[in-house]
Amino acid sequence: MPASTTYAPPSASIGVFGGSGFYDFLPDVREVIVDTPYGAPSDLVAIASVGNHRVAFLPRHGRGHTHPAHAVNYRANVWALHSLGVRQIIAPCAVGSLQKHIHPGDFVVLDQIFDRTTQRADTFFNGPITHHISAADPYCQRMRAIALATAQELGIAVHENGTAVIIQGPRFSTKAESAWYTGNGWSVVGMTQYPEAILAKELGICYSGIALVTDYDAGLVAETGEAVSVEAVLKTMADNNHRVQALIVAMLERLPAAVDGACQCAKEADWAVMNGR
Numbered sequence: 001m002p003a004s005t006t007y008a009p010p011s012a013s014i015g016v017f018g019g020s021g022f023y024d025f026l027p028d029v030r031e032v033i034v035d036t037p038y039g040a041p042s043d044l045v046a047i048a049s050v051g052n053h054r055v056a057f058l059p060r061h062g063r064g065h066t067h068p069a070h071a072v073n074y075r076a077n078v079w080a081l082h083s084l085g086v087r088q089i090i091a092p093c094a095v096g097s098l099q100k101h102i103h104p105g106d107f108v109v110l111d112q113i114f115d116r117t118t119q120r121a122d123t124f125f126n127g128p129i130t131h132h133i134s135a136a137d138p139y140c141q142r143m144r145a146i147a148l149a150t151a152q153e154l155g156i157a158v159h160e161n162g163t164a165v166i167i168q169g170p171r172f173s174t175k176a177e178s179a180w181y182t183g184n185g186w187s188v189v190g191m192t193q194y195p196e197a198i199l200a201k202e203l204g205i206c207y208s209g210i211a212l213v214t215d216y217d218a219g220l221v222a223e224t225g226e227a228v229s230v231e232a233v234l235k236t237m238a239d240n241n242h243r244v245q246a247l248i249v250a251m252l253e254r255l256p257a258a259v260d261g262a263c264q265c266a267k268e269a270d271w272a273v274m275n276g277r
Contacts (some may be wrong), residue, residue, distance in 0.1 A: 001167075003090045007236065010030060010047055010052040010054065011177045011256050011257065012053075012056035012081075012084045012085055012086055012103060013053055013055075013082055013086060013087060014049050014054075014056070014057055014086060014087075014089070014090070014151075014206075014255060014257075015055070015057075015058065015081035015084075015088070015089040015090070015205075015243055015256040016055060016056070016057045016058070016089070016091075016158060016248060017055055017058055017059075017077070017089065017091045017092070017093075017196070017241045018058075018060075018090075018248065019059045019063070019091075021038075021050050021099055021137075021241055021245065022057050022245055022248060023046050024059045025100070025128050026048040026049070026050065027190065028048055029046050030048070031044040031045070031046050031047075032045050032046075032047060032084075033045075034046060034080040034084065034209070034248060036075070036079040036080050036081060036083065037079065038073060038075040038076040038079055038121075039073050039076045040073065040123055041058060041059060041064040041073060041076040041077045041079075041080040042058065042060060042067050042072060043062045043079070044061045044074065045057070045058050045084065046058075046085070051165065051252060051253050052257060053252055053255070053257055056081050056082060058077055058080065058198070060077065060093075060192060060196075063066070068169060069192050070120070070168040070169040070170055070191070072192065073136045073198055074120065074122075074195050074196050075121050075124060079197070081085065081205075082203045082205060086205065086258075087205055087206065087209070087258070088140075088143065088156055088206045088207075088255055089200055089205055089206070089207045090143075090147075090208050090210065091165075091193070091197070091207060091209050091210065092211075092212060092244050092248065093209060093210070094162060094191050094212055094237060095098075095188035095189060095211040095212070095213055095214065095218060095235060096164070096172070096173075096189045096190070096213070096215045096217030096218075097187075097188055097215065097216050097217055097221065098182045098217055099182065099185075099187060099221060100221045100223065102159060102162070102187055102188065102213055103157070104213050104216065104236050105212075105239070105240055106157045106158065106159060106212075106213045107151055107156050107157065107158040107209070107210060108162040108188055108210075109159065109160055109209075110139060110142050110162055110163075110164050111139055111144060111161040111162065111187075112161075112163040112164070113163070113164055113193055113198075114163055114164070114165045114166065114181075114184075114221045115166050115193050115194045115195075116165055116166060117119055117166055117167065117168045117170050117194055117195075120168075120194070120195055122194070122195035122198060123152070123198075123199070124199065124202050124205060125139060125202065126172065128275075129199065129275055130270050130273070130274040130275055131202060131274065132274060133198065133201050133268065133269065133273045134146060134268055134271075134272065136203060138201065138207075138209055139197060139207060139209055140265050141263065142206065142208035143171065143186070143206050143207070143255070143263075143264040144208055144254065146162075146251055146254050147208050147247070148160050148182075149173075149254075150247060150250045150251050150254060151247055153211075154246060154247060155242070156243055159221060160185070161187075162187030162211065163185075163187050163188075163190050164186075164187065164189070164190055164193050164211060165181045165186050165188070165190075165199065166190060166193050166194040167190075168191070169191040170191075173189060173217055173218050174218065175218045175220060175234070178218035178220050179220055180216075181217070182220060186217055188211055188213060189217045190211065191253055191262070192220060193209050199271065202264035202269060204267075204268070204269030204270065205265065206263060206265045206266075210244075210247065211238065212236070212244055213241055214232065214233040214237055215229075215232045215236065224263075249260045
């Protein structure tokens with residue numbers, strides 16, 4: 001069913017950073033234009049009903065992948081969802097494996113980030129409000145548990161934790177860089193989880209990063225030794241899109257419409273404010 005476009009945005013309680021494939025099958029999609037203090041988000045926001053939830057879908061890279069990872073306006077994207085009432089975000093992403101036991105086609109429920117990006121706008125708080133968000137645990141533990149349990153019930157090969165190295169892009173890693181990441185024991189490498197996850201934390205949004213492994217990064221831990229290519233990434237994504245979609249829909253059935261103190265994410269954002277203390 002074609003989506004309708006409006007300037008009067010309805011509300012949503014849960015957000016998904018995913019392309020149109022995640023909501024094309026839904027019957028009541030409304031596409032809304034959201035203005036933010038940080039400029040335009042990557043695309044229109046599509047809002048639809050999934051079970052008992054109103055869900056906001058935003059293509060992280062825009063339709064047709066017109067915004068490469070290093071140029072995504074992460075602040076506008078996260079702010080747009082927050083302004084619609086979103087307080088929980090499911091954030092699938094594509095990554096390369098840094099370890100032999102993490103295979104292409106596997107899913108990883110991320111629990112840590114190692115930031116290797118440069119010059120990305122990575123905070124909403126440049127003054128006069130001083131805000132020091134705790135990033136020790138960048139992901140919502142409650143949502144991580146739901147993601148893991150749901151993936152296991154669906155029979156998806158899933159790793160219950162993993163550190164994602166976030167590189168600047170748009171290029172892939174050199175072999176030397178990839179070897180260093182692997183030697184440090186880190187799990188996967190990608191381009192999008194930072195600063196997205198931290199920006200969500202600053203606004204008190206519960207955020208779950210779910211990584212789909214598309215390749216072995218730079219070929220160092222693969223039996224073939226072949227380096228990552230766009231063709232390999234796109235093929236694995238195409239082969240697994242239905243599983244990503246099934247996982248997200250099943251997670252939506254488990255998530256509450258309102259967090260209401262179920263975890264500490266919103267409180268941590270309040271505690272981070274330094275002014276007046």
